[in-house]
Amino acid sequence: MSKEILQVVEVVSNEKDISREVIFQALEAALAMATKKKHSEDIGVRVAIDRETGEYETFQTWEVLDGDEPGIEMEYPDAQLWLIDAVEEDPEIKPGEFIEKPIASVEFGRIAAQAAKQVIFQKVREAEREKVAAEYQERVGELLGGIVKRMDRGSAIIDLGGNAEAVIPREHQIPRDPVRPGDRLRGCLMEIQTEQRGPQLVVSRVAPEVLVELFTLEVPEISDGLIELKGAARDPGSRAKIAVHSLDRRVDPVGACVGIRGSRVQAVSNELAGERVDIVPWDENEAQFVINAMSPAEVVSVVVDEDKHSMDIAVEEDNLSQAIGRGGQNIRLASELTGWTLNVMSEEEFDTKAESEAADIQKRLMEQLDVDEDVAAILVQEGFSGVEEIAYVDETDMMAIEEFDEDIVAELRNRARDYLLTRAISHEEVLEGRAPAQDLLELEGMDEQLAYKLAAHGIITAEDLAEQATDELMDLEGLELTAERGSELIMKAREPWFADEQEIEQNAEKQAEA
Template identity: 40%
Template sequence: MSSELFDALTLMEKEKGISKDVIIEAIEAALISAYKRNFNQAQNVRVDMNLETGTMRVFARKDVVDEVFDSRLEISIQEARQIDPNYQENDVVEIEVTPKDFGRIAAQTAKQVVTQRVREAERGVIYSEYIEREEDIMTGIVQRLDSKFIYVSLGKIEALLPVNEQMPNEHYKPHDRIKVFLTKVEKTTKGPQIFVSRSHPGLLKRLFELEVPEIYDGTVEIKSVAREAGDRSKISVHCDNPEVDPVGACVGPKGQRVQAIVNELKGEKIDIVRWSKDPVEFVANALSPSKVLEVQVNEEEKATTVIVPDYQLSLAIGKRGQNARLAAKLTGWKIDIKSESEAEELGIYPSLSLSKNDTEDSDDEFYDDDNFED
């Protein structure tokens, strides 16, 4: 019996990743519960399991006192010294109280408790594994769909992809293989629960880390991401090494790197712009592909007024204001776009904030995948 038990514990440790010590602790706790329930005992007891001999023994633990008030929990110093003359007051005496048929009863009663503890330990192992992957990217397989969630298998556990975290331009089918961003890992009474996203900006950032070695090794840094999932995104990048072009590194040879990400996101357009600590330059870059004549900065309100050529106004604002909205998210600055003629009428243009010559060179600071094939 001991050999079988030891082999079973070793197998569980290997297959489920649960320590034998955890399982033994669960079994001992179950045996204590079984003893108290089956033999109507309420005293403080300890169960000793010997895997080598296959024996289980129950010991009642009693405090050594001068005067006994509860014989289930206490023993007089005189009685204790009959067991061992060295006992002193406040010591703890252990007396074996193992019933004759304890093994059979304990096995029946403990089974459910042990199973529960093992299940909890398994859940703990899974939770520990996936909590480390929070805010990371994983590949999963679509299992099933309902009105609230898409259920995605991540291997040991099924994750939930809520409707509001799905991309509006995607249609999912069972067995589809997709990359997802782990947004949250929770502990629940039924085990770990994982929520994932396809629309989170973090997914775009992680995809660039996978595709661009310079980002993965830290040579190029992603400074900010603004995303309207399924439609268009903007990402700002920076490199301290003047010999490395951060935008070119993200684009890759013939656009292969960024195109792989576009394909993963089912055609989502991606603008890659060069980051700058100067808000004038950064805002101008962020509004690409439109040309910018001037950026006027209000530091107190963290707001900018951007002047663009008349024929570039609609491009700067974008469809339903998308380009301006994404640029504002990317930079963290409020952006008010005005045409050149409107700015002249208001008397706010030209000024010395940013010259036309400064903005005409901004093509090197930006990549727009719409124009790559042209």
């Protein structure tokens, strides 16, 4: 029997390229299972195989439990022993250790061999998965290709070759792209999940990285370092945008990615179930980059709001639907690609909004600097939007304004600095006095500065804010808050009210049913 065991270990180890130790452990587990079936399923068994001779010994085991520890109960009397009884066998024994006694070993016959086959098969699969996971650990983010072996609850299991397989979950498959066994698919390795059955390679066909990797394969200029891919955004299976930048002035990045008669971009599109790809020139000027990303719509004007990291984009009325795209697709992809929040509107809407914002800025400057309408209008016309800019802008920039002389500039800068100092002192007083409650600070859409301003007006908790009306909120001085945002914050603060009402209604319905 010992020779048979050594032969099994040698053959399986060579065939499956698995270490001998793994096979020995599998055989020990199989022999332990066979022993339990012969005696009792509930007993504890350990089998030890000599790695050199193949001979083995079998021991019945009992886990030692501490009877004095609260909450400890004996669940398996045939495999457990109280400490007070165990010390009679071994005075040095401790809770958690095992008492062992030799028992007769089962023969490595048909039953043991069958059990060994099952355990070995399981151990081999686990070892193979661990080996594959180790090989692919450094390849996360790479493009992988394989053949679909089968479909499992909507997920596609693909054969990568070399005993490796991966799964493309349903949510990582391109919508409306039928997948059948035998199809050849490519996708990016996104992660290696740890599951009960072992490590699982997870591949995606919808991630933006797939688009980047496919273009890298199709366009030699990218792999040669002449063209750089700056980003990608996708609506999988429908449309995508990719930003490209040439590191060599002699190379046209868009033309290189399109290829002769569109061959390169068409190859990528075919791989992604006909997904249309817009190739966008990247620009270090972010406004210009956004204009490029809005293609094929033509942008008339752009206003950048650095604080909100957003841009207002004006297009001609006839191009408005094209700029937005079906279901907002074009504007959504452009926003994802550039990283900016984009607001598209017609020229008329753009002008109306610009005039309204200019009027608000003008009114605010009149109040904060104590100047008349004409002076505030000149400041707005010259591009000033706040007292901070007036206080700290280079003096020569203000001196260049035709209507201002040196005295006016000095007075405006002094007034701006005085206002900022007064506001800072006021803010410190608020910090030392009224401070917003934690629930107001943590309210969705709230920022710390606004929370402290509200606290200065006695609105300290989220409940206080919920009791306000939008008009009342807008009348408070110094909030610099739009009516739309004020309304959203009030409704967010009122959400617990609606939840309580819903709970009361549900309880009433349950009582009525009872």
